Amino acid sequence: MSQVRSIVSKEADVWILRLEKANGKVQEYRCTSEGQAKQLALMLSAPVEPIQLQA
Secondary structure: OOOEEEEEEEEOOEEEEEEEEOOOOEEEEEEOOHHHHHHHHHHHHOOOOOOOOOO
């Protein structure tokens, strides 16, 4: 499972969430509140278990 590093900061009255992925790329999201940015960071940083569909 790859690691994701998240950084939440405030810039010009907008909360910015930056996710740095294991491959070095950074994905940026803009949020209206700190709580929203932190919740999004938790959701996007959580490990995802693959599911298998049964026929």
